[in-house]
Amino acid sequence: xxxxxxxxxxxxxxxxxxxxxxxxxxxxxxxxxxxxxxxxxxxxxxxxxxxxxxxxxxxxxxxxxxxxxxxxxxxxxxxxxxxxxxxxxxxxxxxxxxxxxxxxxxxxxxxxxxxxxxxxxxxxxxxxxxxxxxxxxxxxxxxxxxxxxxxxxxxxxxxxxxxxxxxxxxxxxxxxxxxxxxxxxxxxxxxxxxxxxxxxxxxxxxxxxxxxxxxxxxxxxxxxxxxxxxxxxxxxxxxxxxxxxxxxxxxxxxxxxxxxxxxxxxxxxxxxxxxxxxxxxxxxxxxxxxxxxxxxxxxxxxxxxxxxxxxxxxxxxxxx
Amino acid sequence: xxxxxxxxxxxxxxxxxxxxxxxxxxxxxxxxxxxxxxxxxxxxxxxxxxxxxxxxxxxxxxxxxxxxxxxxxxxxxxxxxxxxxxxxxxxxxxxxxxxxxxxxxxxxxxxxxxxxxxxxxxxxxxxxxxxxxxxxxxxxxxxxxxxxxxxxxxxxxxxxxxxxxxxxxxxxxxxxxxxxxxxxxxxxxxxxxxxxxxxxxxxxxxxxxxxxxxxxxxxxxxxxxxxxxxxxxxxxxxxxxxxxxxxxxxxxxxxxxxxxxxxxxxxxxxxxxxxxxxxx
Numbered sequence: 001x002x003x004x005x006x007x008x009x010x011x012x013x014x015x016x017x018x019x020x021x022x023x024x025x026x027x028x029x030x031x032x033x034x035x036x037x038x039x040x041x042x043x044x045x046x047x048x049x050x051x052x053x054x055x056x057x058x059x060x061x062x063x064x065x066x067x068x069x070x071x072x073x074x075x076x077x078x079x080x081x082x083x084x085x086x087x088x089x090x091x092x093x094x095x096x097x098x099x100x101x102x103x104x105x106x107x108x109x110x111x112x113x114x115x116x117x118x119x120x121x122x123x124x125x126x127x128x129x130x131x132x133x134x135x136x137x138x139x140x141x142x143x144x145x146x147x148x149x150x151x152x153x154x155x156x157x158x159x160x161x162x163x164x165x166x167x168x169x170x171x172x173x174x175x176x177x178x179x180x181x182x183x184x185x186x187x188x189x190x191x192x193x194x195x196x197x198x199x200x201x202x203x204x205x206x207x208x209x210x211x212x213x214x215x216x217x218x219x220x221x222x223x224x225x226x227x228x229x230x231x232x233x234x235x236x237x238x239x240x241x242x243x244x245x246x247x248x249x250x251x252x253x254x255x256x257x258x259x260x261x262x263x264x265x266x267x268x269x270x271x272x273x274x275x276x277x278x279x280x281x282x283x284x285x286x287x288x289x290x291x292x293x294x295x296x297x298x299x300x301x302x303x304x305x306x307x308x309x310x311x312x313x314x315x316x317x318x319x320x
Numbered sequence: 321x322x323x324x325x326x327x328x329x330x331x332x333x334x335x336x337x338x339x340x341x342x343x344x345x346x347x348x349x350x351x352x353x354x355x356x357x358x359x360x361x362x363x364x365x366x367x368x369x370x371x372x373x374x375x376x377x378x379x380x381x382x383x384x385x386x387x388x389x390x391x392x393x394x395x396x397x398x399x400x401x402x403x404x405x406x407x408x409x410x411x412x413x414x415x416x417x418x419x420x421x422x423x424x425x426x427x428x429x430x431x432x433x434x435x436x437x438x439x440x441x442x443x444x445x446x447x448x449x450x451x452x453x454x455x456x457x458x459x460x461x462x463x464x465x466x467x468x469x470x471x472x473x474x475x476x477x478x479x480x481x482x483x484x485x486x487x488x489x490x491x492x493x494x495x496x497x498x499x500x501x502x503x504x505x506x507x508x509x510x511x512x513x514x515x516x517x518x519x520x521x522x523x524x525x526x527x528x529x530x531x532x533x534x535x536x537x538x539x540x541x542x543x544x545x546x547x548x549x550x551x552x553x554x555x556x557x558x559x560x561x562x563x564x565x566x567x568x569x570x571x572x573x574x575x576x577x578x579x580x581x582x583x584x585x586x587x588x589x590x591x592x593x594x595x596x597x598x599x600x
Contacts, residue, residue, distance in 0.1 A: 015436045141580035146573035149559045157560045257443025279451045294441045
């Protein structure tokens with residue numbers, strides 16, 4: 001277990017390091033020079049020089065990279081080109097919103113997806129299973145903006161039930177009203193991401209449950225005279241969940257991608273929307289910081305998923 | 321003989337066949353775009369007309385025919401998916417073959433790289449790269465391909481691991497056939513099924529990525545792509561404004577969904593027909 005943990009954490013650190021490196025060099029290699037973006041031609045040469053120094057652009061690329069890694073390790077992600085605020089400050093305002101959205105969606109997909117997958121496996125090849133299979137194909141083919149448009153059209157434009165965007169009605173209310181207001185705004189973005197991701201969870205739960213139910217130890221359990229409910233709950237579920245949890249961890253990566261589009265359409269003030277905004281304003285330090293933040297969140301959630309798998313799977317818990 | 325049973329069982333599973341037909345329709349739409357409708361450009365006087373006999377999908381805020389935009393968008397989407405699949409295949413297949421066949425350091429190194437790339441949040445990374453390399457449709461396609469190879473490599477690697485344990489590979493090695501020949505002829509031919517399935521899935525996700533990038537404004541603004549149409553509709557407030565030109569986004573979005581569903585169905589059809597367990 002200890003070895004497994006250490007290996008996982010090393011891999012996580014390596015992943016974060018690789019993503020930070022990739023994003024650093026991609027941005028430095030771009031054809032458009034950051035200096036021309038940053039520096040107004042009307043500025044005097046001394047001002048230009050001072051600005052280059054402020055953003056560290058006067059040093060060689062190798063040196064810039066070393067400084068960048070040092071700063072990132074100490075939690076400093078640079079200064080925004082646009083607002084001149086520290087990137088960490090900008091991101092910290094946005095991150096809670098994205099985490100809130102992801103938390104709602106992950107909880108919903110697992111709580112709703114796993115039982116549906118189990119039911120489909122139990123009624124294998126029946127009408128319910130066929131219906132679920134069609135839904136899965138639709139679900140994995142979903143285009144997030146389309147779903148968002150359809151929801152907005154129906155719930156916000158046609159029925160006028162839900163807000164068209166944002167995370168709260170400005171100015172923010174106080175106390176319980178504020179929570180209620182945020183919840184109302186969160187419904188459509190969560191629902192959109194939920195539908196885009198629940199299909200994968202249903203698919204994996206269904207398939208691995210079908211595989212597990214074919215195992216010898218399940219037949220043994222049945223032959224001891226236990227009823228189906230007991231066998232599924234006590235013997236099959238734990239093993240069947242291992243692939244589901246693993247895929248849930250991997251899914252976080254694509255979910256974060258979906259969050260960029262969802263947050264953009266609904267004007268949800270999270271890191272995804274921040275990425276969209278900093279692309280339009282060519283604010284590369286923020287873009288770089290936002291990407292690293294997303295990569296770190298994905299890696300952390302992957303580790304959590306792996307820990308749950310290790311807890312479910314005695315081979316990992318007991319072995320190396 | 322094996323070929324016939326494959327075709328037979330593929331035809332028997334109606335969903336795969338349905339997917340193939342859909343793919344053929346979209347491919348012909350894209351290839352024949354110049355014959356089907358004129359390239360939409362400039363502006364017209366018939367602004368925001370609902371679907372009618374003259375304009376099947378209505379017109380947009382500039383008075384351009386939306387059906388023509390969707391047809392020309394299909395052309396872009398096919399081009400992007402094709403280039404992306406090529407790039408992904410050129411990197412992913414050799415990487416998967418080598419890491420599955422060579423046990424030592426090289427194998428685990430490639431496997432580690434695949435692992436790391438599978439964890440990264442792909443769409444945000446695409447956004448960063450696309451923002452930097454600039455918005456030409458070929459750039460976008462290459463970027464999508466460059467980030468789509470890990471899943472293909474993983475599938476290739478897993479199948480290679482299974483096949484390279486088989487006796488005929490050992491025999492080939494004993495006879496003294498070069499590793500390159502073994503990899504790219506004997507193993508690749510035997511894992512063609514799962515690799516092909518994954519390629520159709522890459523086709524599907526490539527369109528989702530391209531539409532997503534164009535929707536976020538990172539596509540090529542000078543060509544019609546489905547994502548660009550949606551971006552224009554969104555920017556013009558076509559979703560929540562009153563009066564509401566729903567046709568501006570509805571038909572285009574439906575085509576994206578149909579494209580992706582058809583390629584996914586085709587992939588799972590091939591998969592089922594290849595898998596002896598589900599063949600009958």
